[in-house]
Each structure stands twice: as C-alpha cells, then as structure tokens.
Amino acid sequence: MPELPEVESVRRRLAPVLEGRVFETVRIADPRLTRPLDPLEVAHELDGERVALVDRRGKYLIVRFESGRALLVHLRMTGSFLTSTDGTPLPDDAHRRAVVTLDDGSAVAYRDVRRFGTWLLLEPDEVDTYVDARVGREPLATAYRAKHLAERLAGRRAPVKAAILDQRTVAGVGNIYADEALWRARIHPLTPAEKVDAEEVQALYKGIRESLRAGIRRQGSTLRDYRLPDGTEGGAQHEFKVYGRGGEPCDRCGTPIDKIRVAGRGTWFCPTCQRLDGRQAARSSSSRPSRSRSRNSA
DNA sequence: TTGGCGTCCTGGAGGC
DNA sequence: TGCCTCCAGGACGCCA
Structure with missing residues (x-):
C-alpha cells in the first residue's frame, strides 16, 4: 500500500522523466480516476502542460506545471506508474487507467487494480488550500519536532x-x-x-x-x-x-x-514490548484477535 | 468536536 | 473445478 516511503520513491523515479517535459497526449480510460470531472475534459486540460516539478505532500504526488496548475495524484491502495523512456511499447495491462505521452517520446502509464486512486487537476490558487486541509506536517521535514x-x-x-x-x-x-x-x-x-x-x-x-x-x-x-x-x-x-x-x-x-x-x-x-500497563485500552472497532485467513495472520 | 463505521473496489485465499 | 465468502485498506461521508 503506497504510504510516504512508497510515494517518495515513486516521486524520485518520476521526477527525472517528467520535469521539463510537456504532456503531449493524455488518455484516461477510467472515469473513476477523475470523478466527478469528465476524464476527457481533464485529459484535454492536461494536454500541452509543461512539468515544472514533481512534488509530494504526505501520500499525495503533486505534478506542478509551469502554468501554476497541479495534478494531484493519490495512489490509495494499488495505484502505480510505469514509464517507458526508450521507445519500448508499454506492455498490455488490463488495469491500466491512463497513459501520458511526453514531448520526448517517453510514455508514463498509470495502473490501479482496485481503482481507488484519484487524479485531481487543481488551479494555481487551489493547490495549497486543498492539500493543507487534508495533510498535516511532513514528519521527515527538518522543522518537524x-x-x-x-x-x-x-x-x-x-x-x-x-x-x-x-x-x-x-x-x-x-x-x-x-x-x-x-x-x-x-x-x-x-x-x-x-x-x-x-x-x-x-x-x-x-x-x-x-x-x-x-x-x-x-x-x-x-x-x-x-x-x-x-x-x-x-x-x-x-x-x-x-x-x-x-x-x-x-x-x-x-x-x-x-x-x-x-x-x-x-x-x-509485540504483546511483551508493547504493553498497555495499567492504562485502559482506547475503544476500537474491534480489539479481539483477528481470525484473518490472509498470509499475514498469526 | 470526536470517533466509529459503512462504502468504494478488486484479486487472492480458503472452504465446501 | 467452480462457486461463494471473507479479507486487505485510504479517504470520505454520515451518524451518534
């Protein structure tokens, strides 16, 4: 599940591919990705935008354009990117939700099995307001105490x-x-x-x-x-x-x-290292041992 | 104001 | 083998 380390790792790999490049064509195959907005409309708006910076806040990946607009990507559970920078065609993928072609011929595909991920195109004056309302301080920032x-x-x-x-x-x-x-x-x-x-x-x-x-x-x-x-x-x-x-x-x-x-x-x-001591447990949806059948269960 | 819970969504695993 | 059910979980809305 993409959390801060995963999103930051994706950001570091995407930045050299995207920064300075122009979104030449954008194809969005899944209406859920951009809802409530029409994916065709979002794709059209993204066409021709030049990437200034690939940024991150919490689990949000922020593609900032020179126009001041930003594409806010949240990978949620299963979102991921796949890039092709040498002209090799992207492999077939039933879970591909969008493809961006860049002005240097590179392609960036977005896949999402569970379709929880979102792409949100924000105007210059909306970006910080939107993110600040949802995301607290960056725990790895030097100013974080x-x-x-x-x-x-x-x-x-x-x-x-x-x-x-x-x-x-x-x-x-x-x-x-x-x-x-x-x-x-x-x-x-x-x-x-x-x-x-x-x-x-x-x-x-x-x-x-x-x-x-x-x-x-x-x-x-x-x-x-x-x-x-x-x-x-x-x-x-x-x-x-x-x-x-x-x-x-x-x-x-x-x-x-x-x-x-x-x-x-x-x-x-760990029930030994992490004790409740004399403190009463906070109420939770369920604190009984799980009978999960997943590979992670005890 | 706070916190619990349902919902969205799909693939994999287990049970029968 | 095939079908059914449960489980995984991030964010958001609703309700108590």
Missing part, C-alpha cells in the same frame, strides 16, 4: 494508532508504518492517544521518522501491487519488525507477534 506530534495527540481519546493514521496528525503514515513506528516506540496500539506521555511521544516521533526513512532507503515495500516506475519492487517488506509477521518471534524479545484490529485495520504488535 516531537512537540508537533504531542500537540496532535493531546486530548484525543482514540487509540494512538488511529490518531497517527489520521493524515492531519502525521502526513504520509499508513497502516504499515504506523505499526512499525509503534513497535519501535514500544507503545501498544490501543493506548489512548491522550495517555501517551512525553517520553513516549519522543519515542514515537523517533519511531515514525526511523520507520519512514528505512522504508525510503529500501524504496518502499512491495506486498503485492506496489512497483517503482521502472517496474522493480521495493524491498522494505524484508525489514518489517511487526507488520504481517503474526506468530513470528519479536526481534527484541522473541515473543510471538500478535494481531488485533484497531480502527478497522489489521494491527500487528
């Missing part, structure tokens, strides 16, 4: 995991890196956010940044659909400490990793 995280957790009774999945709390953290960060910080995912003390906030701040950086170093995690624009897989899944490791021994203490549901999401944690 633990106090910013503390401010966002204060007064929230929801489980800390639910709180950090909220994109206004920390931009770009999704289900995978939330579990990884909480493990690093030794915090039980059902701990009420407001009960996370200052020392734990500091550990969580560090855990979030370390988890995300590790993900970027390995160019994201490929569990099923995620691919880099050159078709290669990410490698971060080989370094996960808890996510998808139900029943396997914890790297720190050897206790089998447990799986529960928090905020409707499969949640993996």
Whole structure:
C-alpha cells in the first residue's frame, strides 16, 4: 500500500522523466480516476502542460506545471506508474487507467487494480488550500519536532494508532508504518492517544521518522501491487519488525507477534514490548484477535 | 468536536 | 473445478 516511503520513491523515479517535459497526449480510460470531472475534459486540460516539478505532500504526488496548475495524484491502495523512456511499447495491462505521452517520446502509464486512486487537476490558487486541509506536517521535514506530534495527540481519546493514521496528525503514515513506528516506540496500539506521555511521544516521533526513512532507503515495500516506475519492487517488506509477521518471534524479545484490529485495520504488535500497563485500552472497532485467513495472520 | 463505521473496489485465499 | 465468502485498506461521508 503506497504510504510516504512508497510515494517518495515513486516521486524520485518520476521526477527525472517528467520535469521539463510537456504532456503531449493524455488518455484516461477510467472515469473513476477523475470523478466527478469528465476524464476527457481533464485529459484535454492536461494536454500541452509543461512539468515544472514533481512534488509530494504526505501520500499525495503533486505534478506542478509551469502554468501554476497541479495534478494531484493519490495512489490509495494499488495505484502505480510505469514509464517507458526508450521507445519500448508499454506492455498490455488490463488495469491500466491512463497513459501520458511526453514531448520526448517517453510514455508514463498509470495502473490501479482496485481503482481507488484519484487524479485531481487543481488551479494555481487551489493547490495549497486543498492539500493543507487534508495533510498535516511532513514528519521527515527538518522543522518537524516531537512537540508537533504531542500537540496532535493531546486530548484525543482514540487509540494512538488511529490518531497517527489520521493524515492531519502525521502526513504520509499508513497502516504499515504506523505499526512499525509503534513497535519501535514500544507503545501498544490501543493506548489512548491522550495517555501517551512525553517520553513516549519522543519515542514515537523517533519511531515514525526511523520507520519512514528505512522504508525510503529500501524504496518502499512491495506486498503485492506496489512497483517503482521502472517496474522493480521495493524491498522494505524484508525489514518489517511487526507488520504481517503474526506468530513470528519479536526481534527484541522473541515473543510471538500478535494481531488485533484497531480502527478497522489489521494491527500487528509485540504483546511483551508493547504493553498497555495499567492504562485502559482506547475503544476500537474491534480489539479481539483477528481470525484473518490472509498470509499475514498469526 | 470526536470517533466509529459503512462504502468504494478488486484479486487472492480458503472452504465446501 | 467452480462457486461463494471473507479479507486487505485510504479517504470520505454520515451518524451518534
């Protein structure tokens, strides 16, 4: 699932292909991608736009044009790009939703199996307003501090995991890196956010940044659909400490990793390293052990 | 204001 | 082998 490390890895690969190039033709095959706008209309508007910068905020990929407009791409669950820069035709793909041809002959295809991804074309005065309303601070920015995280957790009774999945709390953290960060910080995912003390906030701040950086170093995690624009897989899944490791021994203490549901999401944690202590668990959609039949279940 | 839950969407896995 | 059901989860809207 594309989270900050995956989107950042995609951005780094797309930038040299797109920056400075003109969108010569745009074909959008799936009306869902641009809804409520008509895909033909969006494709027509994109024609002739020259890319100034490929940017990112949280999980949003932002293609900024010289005109000041921006194409805001959200990969959601299964969105990915595939580029062809040497004239090789793009392979057939039943899940291709759009293709952009550039003025140098390169092609960029967008595929999305579950069709949750979105393309949104914004006018110059709309971009920052739109993103700022949905996305909080960048956790890897040099100006980001633990106090910013503390401010966002204060007064929230929801489980800390639910709180950090909220994109206004920390931009770009999704289900995978939330579990990884909480493990690093030794915090039980059902701990009420407001009960996370200052020392734990500091550990969580560090855990979030370390988890995300590790993900970027390995160019994201490929569990099923995620691919880099050159078709290669990410490698971060080989370094996960808890996510998808139900029943396997914890790297720190050897206790089998447990799986529960928090905020409707499969949640993996170490029951020894990540204790609730005397604190009452925050209410959750279901905190009973999951009987998932997926490969990730315990 | 906050948080839970349903919805969208499709492929894969497991059960029968 | 084929059909059915469950599960995965990011964002958003609705409701309590």
